[in-house]
Amino acid sequence: MKVNLVLGILEEHGTGLQALLLRLTLRPDVAEDLMQELFVKLSQSRAFAQAIDPGAYARRMAINLAFDWRRAGRRHTQDLGVDLVFSGRSPGEIVAEAEEVERILEVVEQLGDLARQAFTLRYIEQEGYERVGQILGKTAHQARGLCHMAVQQVRERLAERQVTHERP
Amino acid sequence: MRDLSERDIVHLMKGLAKVQPSSEEVVRARATARRTIMRRYAMQWRMVSGIAAAAFLAITVMVINFIQQPASAAEMLQRVAETSQGYRGWVHFRTEAKGQQPYSVTHFNAKNGVWAGEDHTPEGLEAKMYVLAEKKEVAYSSRSGEIRIGELSETFASEWKKQLDDQPLTVSAAVARMPGAKVAESKEAGLSRFDVVFPKDDPQKAAAEHRSVYPETAAVWADPETKLVKKAELHIAGTIVTTVYTYGNPTIETIYDLGVPREAKVTDVRPAKDIKTILARLRKRQDAGYGDGVAVLTNTDAADPQYWSMCLFARQGRNWLGCRYLVGARQYHNGSPRAIAVDVPAGWPWPSLEVAVSHLKQARPSEYVVSDGTHTYGGYFNAATGEAERTIQSGGPKDAGQKLVPMVSDMRSKLELDLPTRIWPDLATYGTGSKVEVITDKNRPGQLGLRVDAKVYIRQGVYAQDINIYWLDPTREDMPIESTIQISSPDGKFEFKTLYLEHKQLSDGRWYPSRWRTTTTVTADRKGAAATVVRDMECCLQVFPGKVLEPEWFTNFAERLEPTKR
Numbered sequence: 001m002k003v004n005l006v007l008g009i010l011e012e013h014g015t016g017l018q019a020l021l022l023r024l025t026l027r028p029d030v031a032e033d034l035m036q037e038l039f040v041k042l043s044q045s046r047a048f049a050q051a052i053d054p055g056a057y058a059r060r061m062a063i064n065l066a067f068d069w070r071r072a073g074r075r076h077t078q079d080l081g082v083d084l085v086f087s088g089r090s091p092g093e094i095v096a097e098a099e100e101v102e103r104i105l106e107v108v109e110q111l112g113d114l115a116r117q118a119f120t121l122r123y124i125e126q127e128g129y130e131r132v133g134q135i136l137g138k139t140a141h142q143a144r145g146l147c148h149m150a151v152q153q154v155r156e157r158l159a160e161r162q163v164t165h166e167r168p
Numbered sequence: 169m170r171d172l173s174e175r176d177i178v179h180l181m182k183g184l185a186k187v188q189p190s191s192e193e194v195v196r197a198r199a200t201a202r203r204t205i206m207r208r209y210a211m212q213w214r215m216v217s218g219i220a221a222a223a224f225l226a227i228t229v230m231v232i233n234f235i236q237q238p239a240s241a242a243e244m245l246q247r248v249a250e251t252s253q254g255y256r257g258w259v260h261f262r263t264e265a266k267g268q269q270p271y272s273v274t275h276f277n278a279k280n281g282v283w284a285g286e287d288h289t290p291e292g293l294e295a296k297m298y299v300l301a302e303k304k305e306v307a308y309s310s311r312s313g314e315i316r317i318g319e320l321s322e323t324f325a326s327e328w329k330k331q332l333d334d335q336p337l338t339v340s341a342a343v344a345r346m347p348g349a350k351v352a353e354s355k356e357a358g359l360s361r362f363d364v365v366f367p368k369d370d371p372q373k374a375a376a377e378h379r380s381v382y383p384e385t386a387a388v389w390a391d392p393e394t395k396l397v398k399k400a401e402l403h404i405a406g407t408i409v410t411t412v413y414t415y416g417n418p419t420i421e422t423i424y425d426l427g428v429p430r431e432a433k434v435t436d437v438r439p440a441k442d443i444k445t446i447l448a449r450l451r452k453r454q455d456a457g458y459g460d461g462v463a464v465l466t467n468t469d470a471a472d473p474q475y476w477s478m479c480l481f482a483r484q485g486r487n488w489l490g491c492r493y494l495v496g497a498r499q500y501h502n503g504s505p506r507a508i509a510v511d512v513p514a515g516w517p518w519p520s521l522e523v524a525v526s527h528l529k530q531a532r533p534s535e536y537v538v539s540d541g542t543h544t545y546g547g548y549f550n551a552a553t554g555e556a557e558r559t560i561q562s563g564g565p566k567d568a569g570q571k572l573v574p575m576v577s578d579m580r581s582k583l584e585l586d587l588p589t590r591i592w593p594d595l596a597t598y599g600t601g602s603k604v605e606v607i608t609d610k611n612r613p614g615q616l617g618l619r620v621d622a623k624v625y626i627r628q629g630v631y632a633q634d635i636n637i638y639w640l641d642p643t644r645e646d647m648p649i650e651s652t653i654q655i656s657s658p659d660g661k662f663e664f665k666t667l668y669l670e671h672k673q674l675s676d677g678r679w680y681p682s683r684w685r686t687t688t689t690v691t692a693d694r695k696g697a698a699a700t701v702v703r704d705m706e707c708c709l710q711v712f713p714g715k716v717l718e719p720e721w722f723t724n725f726a727e728r729l730e731p732t733k734r
Contacts, residue, residue, distance in 0.1 A: 014194070101180050
C-alpha cells in the first residue's frame with residue numbers, strides 16, 4: 001500500500017529530510033512547512049510509488065521544493081533563523097560566514113537541476129559519490145564529475161557576482 | 169566580501185551540514201506529517217479516482233497548450249485552451265478507453281467547489297461527491313445500496329479546491345517543459361479539429377521529472393464559436409482514451425443527480441465536534457508517549473506455556489527499539505522447536521529491569537524493529553534455528569534495501585511493537601468508511617466509551633467489518649479500562665477482549681496500564697467446519713522513564729547476534 005510507503009519514508013527519512021530542508025532554507029519554520037508539502041506531494045506522486053529507490057526520490061523532491069521556495073523570493077536573507085555550526089570563531093566571523101553560506105545557496109539555486117542536486121547531496125548532505133550516483137541514477141564516476149563541475153560553477157558564479165557587486 | 173575558493177565553499181558547506189532541526193521541531197513536523205498522510209489515505213478512493221479525472225482534464229488542456237510554433241492552428245488551439253480554462257460554470261466529461269466496458273463521468277464546478285464522480289462498472293455504480301464548502305463527502309455504492317455521508321479534512325478540502333482552481337497554472341507549467349509538439353488544424357462535422365503529435369517520451373525521464381508519460385498523439389475538437397473543447401482523444405501506450413465534454417446544465421446539487429436511487433438508505437458517519445476533540449486528545453497522547461526510557465512487557469498464557477513471551481521497548485533520543493522474545497517452553501505442542509526461547513527470568517511476570525535486560529541481551533527476538541537514528545533494521549529470528557530471516561534495512565548511505573522501507577513501519581504496527589499505540593487507540597477516521605460514536609453505560613459512570621464501526625480492506629474484493637469498543641478513564645489521562653475488538657470477515661470471526669486490571673503512576677504522576685488480560689476468541693471456518701479457539705493472555709507492563717540501554721542495543725540484531733548453536 002502506498003500509505004505504508006509514505007509512512008515508511010517519514011519514519012526512516014523524516015528527520016534527515018527535515019534537516020535537509022532546514023539547511024537549504026535556513027528557516028526552521030519554513031523547513032517544517034515544506035516537510036508537510038513534501039509529504040503531501042509524495043502522497044500524490046505516482047512516480048514516487050513506482051520508484052526503485054523511494055528514499056532517493058523523496059530527497060530529490062525535497063531539494064527541488066527547497067530551491068523552489070528560495071526562487072520564489074520568500075527567504076529573508078537578514079534573518080538566517082538557525083545557528084550555523086562554526087566552532088572556534090568570533091561572533092563577527094560567524095555572521096560573515098553565515099552570509100557567505102547564504103550567498104552560496106543563492107548561487108546553487110541558479111544551477112541546472114542535476115548540478116544543483118549533485119552539489120546539495122555531496123557538499124551539503126555530505127554523501128559519498130557512490131550514493132550521490134545512486135540517487136541521481138548515475139555511476140559514482142559520473143557523480144564525481146558532476147559534483148566537481150557543480151562546485152566549479154558555484155565558485156565561478158560567486159566570482160562573477162563579486163565583480164558585479166564591487167563594480168562602482 | 170572575500171573571494172571564495174572551492175576549498176572555502178566545501179568548508180562552509182561542511183558547517184552547514186551540521187545544522188540539525190531541534191528534537192522538538194522534528195517531533196512536531198513528523199507528527200503533523202503523519203496525520204496529514206493518514207488523513208489523505210483515509211480518502212484514498214476519492215484521491216485516486218479524483219486525481220485521475222483531474223489529471224485527464226489537465227493533460228487534455230495540456231495537449232492544447234503544447235504548441236511552440238507560431239502557426240495559426242497553434243494560436244487557435246491556444247485560444248480554445250484559454251477559453252476552456254477560463255470557464256467557471258459546470259464542466260462535465262465522460263471518459264472511456266476503447267474496448268473497455270467501464271467508463272467514468274466527472275462533473276465539477278470550480279466556482280462553487282463541488283466535484284462529483286461516477287464510476288460505471290459491470291458491478292454497478294460507484295458515485296462520490298465532494299461539497300468543499302461544507303467539507304462534506306457523499307458516497308454511494310450500488311453493491312451496498314447505501315449512501316454514506318462523511319467528513320472531509322480541512323487539508324483535503326483546501327487541496328482539492330486548489331486542484332480545481334489551479335488548472336491554468338498546471339497547464340502553464342507544463343507548457344514550459346514540453347517543447348516540440350506539432351499541431352495541425354482541420355474542420356470536422358462543424359467543429360475545429362486539432363491533431364497534435366508529441367515528441368517521443370521516455371518513461372524514466374517522465375518519472376524523474378515527476379510527471380506522467382506524454383501521449384503519443386492527441387486530437388482535440390472544439391466549438392468554433394464558443395472555443396470550448398468538446399472532445400479529446402489521446403493515444404497512450406496503445407490505448408485510445410476518449411473524453412467528451414459538455415458545459416452548463418445539468419447542475420449537480422445532490423448525489424441523486426448522479427443517478428443514485430432516491431430510495432437508497434442514508435447513513436451520516438460524520439463525527440460530532442465532541443468526538444473530534446477526543447480523537448485529537450488521544451492522538452496527542454500517542455505522539456507524546458512516555459518519552460525517553462525503557463519498558464518491559466510480559467505475556468503469560470496461564471493455560472499454555474508455549475505462548476509465553478516478553479517485549480522490550482526503548483527510546484533514547486533518535487534511537488529506539490521494540491522487540492518480542494519467546495519465553496519458557498522450547499517446543500510447541502506440534503513438536504516444532506522453539507529454540508530461541510529464553511528461560512523464564514527471575515521475578516516473572518515482574519522481572520526487574522536489570523534482570524530483563526541482562527536476560528535478553530544475547531537472546532534472539534522472534535521479531536524486532538530497531539533504529540540507530542540513521543538506519544532502521546527490522547526482522548525475525550527463526551524460532552527453530554535461530555537464524556535471522558527477512559532482515560530489513562533502511563536509511564543510510566549503503567541502502568540497497570530502500571524499497572523495503574514500508575515493511576519496517578508496517579511491521580512495527582502489525583507486531584504491536586509501538587507501545588503508545590497499544591495503550592491509546594488510534595481512531596482517526598475520515599471519509600465514509602468508518603464511524604466513531606461516544607457510547608455510555610450506566611454501569612460505567614465517569615468512563616468514556618467509544619465505538620468504531622469500520623469496513624477494513626483485507627484483499628481484493630474482501631472486506632472485514634470491525635466493531636471496536638473502548639472504555640477509557642478521562643480522569644486518569646484516558647487510561648484504557650476495557651476494549652473489545654470484533655472482526656468479521658469471510659475468513660472467520662475474531663474477538664479480542666481486554667480487561668485492564670491495574671494501573672500505576674510514574675514518579676511524575678503519569679499513568680500507565682500495568683496489568684491486563686486479553687481473551688482471544690477465534691472462530692474460523694476450516695473445511696466447512698467452524699472451529700473456535702479461546703486463549704487468555706495476562707500482560708504485565710513496567711515503564712522505566714529515563715532509563716537507558718547500552719548503545720549496542722540500537723544496532724542491527726542480525727549482525728549483533730550469533731545464530732543459535734544447534
